[in-house]
Amino acid sequence: xxxxxxxxxxxxxxxxxxxxxxxxxxxxxxxxxxxxxxxxxxxxxxxxxxxxxxxxxxxxxxxxxxxxxxxxxxxxxxxxxxxxxxxxxxxxxxxxxxxxxxxxxxxxxxxxxxxxxxxxxxxxxxxxxxxxxxxxxxxxxxxxxxxxxxxxxxxxxxxxxxxxxxxxxxxxxxxxxxxxxxxxxxxxxxxxxxxxxxxxxxxxxxxxxxxxxxxxxxxxxxxxxxxxxxxxxxxxxxxxxxxxxxxxxxxxxxxxxxxxxxxxxxxxxxxxxxxxxxxxxxxxxxxxxxxxxxxxxxxxxxxxxxxxxxxxxxxxxxxxxxxxxxxxxxxxxxxxxxxxxxxxxxxxxxx
Amino acid sequence: xxxxxxxxxxxxxxxxxxxxxxxxxxxxxxxxxxxxxxxxxxxxxxxxxxxxxxxxxxxxxxxxxxxxxxxxxxxxxxxxxxxxxxxxxxxxxxxxxxxxxxxxxxxxxxxxxxxxxxxxxxxxxxxxxxxxxxxxxxxxxxxxxxxxxxxxxxxxxxxxxxxxxxxxxxxxxxxxxxxxxxxxxxxxxxxxxxxxxxxxxxxxxxxxxxxxxxxxxxxxxxxxxxxxxxxxxxxxxxxxxxxxxxxxxxxxxxxxxxxxxxxxxxxxxxxxxxxxxxxxxxxxxxxxxxxxxxxxxxxxxxxxxxxxxxx
Amino acid sequence: xxxxxxxxxxxxxxxxxxxxxxxxxxxxxxxxxxxxxxxxxxxxxxxxxxxxxxxxxxxxxxxxxxxxxxxxxxxxxxxxxxxxxxxxxxxxxxxxxxxxxxxxxxxxxxxxxxxxxxxxxxxxxxxxxxxxxxxxxxxxxxxxxxxxxxxxxxxxxxxxxxxxxxxxxxxxxxxxxxxxxxxxxxxxxxxxxxxxxxxxxxxxxxxxxxxxxxxxxxxxxxxxxxxxxxxxxxxxxxxxxxxxxxxxxxxxxxxxxxxxxxxxx
Numbered sequence: 001x002x003x004x005x006x007x008x009x010x011x012x013x014x015x016x017x018x019x020x021x022x023x024x025x026x027x028x029x030x031x032x033x034x035x036x037x038x039x040x041x042x043x044x045x046x047x048x049x050x051x052x053x054x055x056x057x058x059x060x061x062x063x064x065x066x067x068x069x070x071x072x073x074x075x076x077x078x079x080x081x082x083x084x085x086x087x088x089x090x091x092x093x094x095x096x097x098x099x100x101x102x103x104x105x106x107x108x109x110x111x112x113x114x115x116x117x118x119x120x121x122x123x124x125x126x127x128x129x130x131x132x133x134x135x136x137x138x139x140x141x142x143x144x145x146x147x148x149x150x151x152x153x154x155x156x157x158x159x160x161x162x163x164x165x166x167x168x169x170x171x172x173x174x175x176x177x178x179x180x181x182x183x184x185x186x187x188x189x190x191x192x193x194x195x196x197x198x199x200x201x202x203x204x205x206x207x208x209x210x211x212x213x214x215x216x217x218x219x220x221x222x223x224x225x226x227x228x229x230x231x232x233x234x235x236x237x238x239x240x241x242x243x244x245x246x247x248x249x250x251x252x253x254x255x256x257x258x259x260x261x262x263x264x265x266x267x268x269x270x271x272x273x274x275x276x277x278x279x280x281x282x283x284x285x286x287x288x289x290x291x292x293x294x295x296x297x298x299x300x301x302x303x304x305x306x307x308x309x310x311x312x313x314x315x316x317x318x319x320x321x322x323x324x325x326x327x328x329x330x331x332x333x334x335x336x337x338x339x340x341x342x343x344x345x346x347x348x349x350x351x
Numbered sequence: 352x353x354x355x356x357x358x359x360x361x362x363x364x365x366x367x368x369x370x371x372x373x374x375x376x377x378x379x380x381x382x383x384x385x386x387x388x389x390x391x392x393x394x395x396x397x398x399x400x401x402x403x404x405x406x407x408x409x410x411x412x413x414x415x416x417x418x419x420x421x422x423x424x425x426x427x428x429x430x431x432x433x434x435x436x437x438x439x440x441x442x443x444x445x446x447x448x449x450x451x452x453x454x455x456x457x458x459x460x461x462x463x464x465x466x467x468x469x470x471x472x473x474x475x476x477x478x479x480x481x482x483x484x485x486x487x488x489x490x491x492x493x494x495x496x497x498x499x500x501x502x503x504x505x506x507x508x509x510x511x512x513x514x515x516x517x518x519x520x521x522x523x524x525x526x527x528x529x530x531x532x533x534x535x536x537x538x539x540x541x542x543x544x545x546x547x548x549x550x551x552x553x554x555x556x557x558x559x560x561x562x563x564x565x566x567x568x569x570x571x572x573x574x575x576x577x578x579x580x581x582x583x584x585x586x587x588x589x590x591x592x593x594x595x596x597x598x599x600x601x602x603x604x605x606x607x608x609x610x611x612x613x614x615x616x617x618x619x620x621x622x623x624x625x626x627x628x629x630x631x632x633x634x635x636x637x638x639x640x641x642x643x644x645x646x647x648x649x650x651x652x653x654x655x656x657x658x659x660x661x662x
Numbered sequence: 663x664x665x666x667x668x669x670x671x672x673x674x675x676x677x678x679x680x681x682x683x684x685x686x687x688x689x690x691x692x693x694x695x696x697x698x699x700x701x702x703x704x705x706x707x708x709x710x711x712x713x714x715x716x717x718x719x720x721x722x723x724x725x726x727x728x729x730x731x732x733x734x735x736x737x738x739x740x741x742x743x744x745x746x747x748x749x750x751x752x753x754x755x756x757x758x759x760x761x762x763x764x765x766x767x768x769x770x771x772x773x774x775x776x777x778x779x780x781x782x783x784x785x786x787x788x789x790x791x792x793x794x795x796x797x798x799x800x801x802x803x804x805x806x807x808x809x810x811x812x813x814x815x816x817x818x819x820x821x822x823x824x825x826x827x828x829x830x831x832x833x834x835x836x837x838x839x840x841x842x843x844x845x846x847x848x849x850x851x852x853x854x855x856x857x858x859x860x861x862x863x864x865x866x867x868x869x870x871x872x873x874x875x876x877x878x879x880x881x882x883x884x885x886x887x888x889x890x891x892x893x894x895x896x897x898x899x900x901x902x903x904x905x906x907x908x909x910x911x912x913x914x915x916x917x918x919x920x921x922x923x924x925x926x927x
Contacts, residue, residue, distance in 0.1 A: 051830050068375035071833045084831035098835030333764040386747025389740045390810045397807045401779035467670030490681045493911045496870050496885040497904045501684030559728045602772030639778045
């Protein structure tokens with residue numbers, strides 16, 4: 001096991017930042033903590049880094065308890081959101097900093113630093129100062145500075161928030177490649193679901209100081225467990241439903257058959273807009289709806305239907321505003337949401 | 352938040368986190384004490400405690416040879432109020448009053464002169480503005496004694512100023528323009544002008560001109576534009592300028608000493624006398640105490656104004 | 663809208679003349695050949711030559727420099743420590759308020775009261791220990807006391823620009839406290855420390871009142887010397903000396919403006 005966190009709690013005065021968080025990250029995987037701002041993801045990362053102390057709970061890295069060990073003796077390095085470059089040091093000196101701190105001989109440290117700069121494709125920039133670098137380059141220096149120490153776990157705190165959208169996509173891919181080449185454990189914090197999906201093996205969606213769901217990226221994306229996660233991952237279409245059979249529900253749009261068991265009598269389901277299909281024949285039609293608005297998005301098209309649902313089609317169809325559509329809801333498209341209590345509980349206040 | 356952290360640590364756990372380090376609170380306490388103690392100790396022992404001791408010294412007696420005798424007395428206060436060996440005289444009170452008036456008038460004159468200067472500086476193109484500011488800063492940094500001394504030279508009987516004055520019949524021919532109240536004011540204003548001009552300039556530079564334009568539109572009268580559009584916006588700079596001028600002007604002793612002579616003494620000169628030639632520390636302490644209270648009052652008045660100005 | 667009227671332009675030029683005229687007169691008369699009075703007697707550099715041979719003036723100049731350099735050196739160290747101690751450590755609100763009052767005390771105290779306080783403190787120390795005659799040492803201590811706050815405030819300005827993330831990053835990179843302090847915080851504070859030191863240096867050169875009260879019989883500085891000489895009457899030699907000091911001031915101010923654009927006040 002790469003990292004295990006047990007029952008981590010953290011309060012800031014009256015405000016609850018983390019509540020009984022358990023987390024297990026496998027060795028060599030790219031793990032992402034995803035969540036809206038203020039959900040405690042950064043706090044959790046900082047607790048793992050040793051930059052913050054948990055009020056309760058334990059942090060175990062590769063089988064060893066590091067809860068009471070300070071940041072400068074943890075085999076963990078961080079890429080800070082602000083990059084936190086040392087502005088008075090050159091790129092090379094920045095990357096060497098951790099190695100020199102650990103009293104690694106200078107020649108050896110420089111060699112290691114150069115190799116790491118090569119890895120992030122920054123060879124030739126050794127003697128520049130941070131303020132002579134672009135945002136993307138600075139980000140890679142921050143990455144190299146952390147990686148040069150060969151940490152057991154690399155922590156990345158919103159590493160791409162300062163980059164522009166175009167660069168971000170490129171960096172995401174690069175980051176993934178570096179992680180796979182080094183076969184190290186990476187833990188990243190982000191609020192951007194696209195970023196999380198692109199780079200990670202597994203992820204945890206956090207909300208209100210708790211882990212709302214965690215599992216492989218696909219699992220979480222395809223089967224959000226509760227309203228909070230579904231909302232955050234933007235499944236868009238929510239419907240109240242009632243159980244009418246073991247695998248059948250009734251909504252205001254009609255009776256639908258599902259392919260999973262329904263754990264409640266009354267609850268909520270969600271359907272992603274891109275899963276809804278236009279039915280070719282009447283027998284496949286699950287509901288009829290008029291198109292209120294057609295939104296052209298370039299590579300896809302969105303319809304806002306008169307029953308409030310949002311629908312997406314990959315191919316651009318000649319559908320006009322006001323036209324009535326027959327919509328098919330595939331069996332496996334419907335996501336049954338579980339505990340809704342997560343949303344209702346107010347965890348922010350202590351006691 | 353950090354402070355709370357430390358307070359919290361007393362009960363919660365024995366280890367706290369400080370900038371990424373996990374240490375015992377006692378270590379943090381030891382470190383912060385080490386960092387501040389040389390500076391804070393110096394300020395306490397050499398400035399704060401002696402200032403407080405003025406309260407005591409002011410009520411002691413001067414010995415025959417200028418030493419301090421630990422005999423409590425109100426003599427110094429009585430003397431300050433004018434009750435001397437030869438009956439009551441207004442001399443000391445007059446000096447006190449004059450100090451306040453001189454400080455007040457100096458400050459007012461500096462403010463009047465500072466506004467055009469600040470607007471002039473703010474209107475300079477960005478390229479030459481730093482140069483103009485440097486030109487204003489040079490007198491600011493030039494030694495007080497030298498600047499006052501330079502006025503002695505200008506006011507000398509052989510120089511054009513005294514000659515013109517004599518020609519106009521405002522002065523006796525062949526005399527210098529100092530010592531005089533006029534010379535003291537000229538010296539004071541030239542010394543303190545940069546102290547007022549610089550903060551006002553900073554405020555004028557940040558001025559929101561759209562408000563001024565609106566005011567020109569609405570009021571059209573120059574004074575009303577200044578009163579309603581410019582003054583409120585420059586108030587923070589103005590109050591800094593007033594503090595920087597009024598307080599030291601009250602205690603000033605170099606300028607009145609060199610340009611005013613014995614007839615235009617201010618409280619600063621009187622204090623200097625007690626600690627210098629007269630060797631009457633208790634009386635000097637009483638005078639210092641008065642100056643300190645005046646200073647405190649002035650500081651409180653201006654800081655109150657500043658808070659109001661911000662709101 | 664016109665932002666600077668002709669009236670205020672003329673007024674400002676007049677104010678600049680008002681500020682510079684006396685200093686210029688001194689500079690002009692320092693080249694006057696006539697020994698007595700202020701009648702122009704031809705151009706001469708005689709007074710400057712006399713200056714460099716006047717042992718008293720050379721002594722005073724040396725004292726001024728020693729005083730400024732030593733006090734700046736000490737106050738820069740103490741002031742920087744004070745700023746770090748106050749603004750990089752957790753303090754309760756109450757303690758912080760008290761410390762802030764103490765920090766600003768030397769800035770707001772009028773010179774003369776500061777001087778009186780020092781005189782009292784020194785005499786108490788002398789009374790208790792029998793040591794510490796007024797002289798160079800007491801002047802240095804006096805200057806350090808008022809410089810500390812200015813250095814600390816300059817460093818504080820810089821400290822506020824440095825986030826805690828840099829220290830955390832250093833810590834994350836295995837640095838212990840000492841290494842964080844010397845390799846990260848202090849180098850990053852350097853511009854503020856230099857600005858503070860320059861401020862302290864100029865304040866020391868500029869000071870008269872505190873030196874006047876705390877000087878001993880043998881430790882005259884240039885301002886003290888000029889003051890004493892003026893009491894005896896104006897001499898061309900003093901013109902020359904003042905001119906040199908003014909030139910030095912101009913150079914220092916120009917240098918400071920060059921070194922720290924935007925970092926002042």
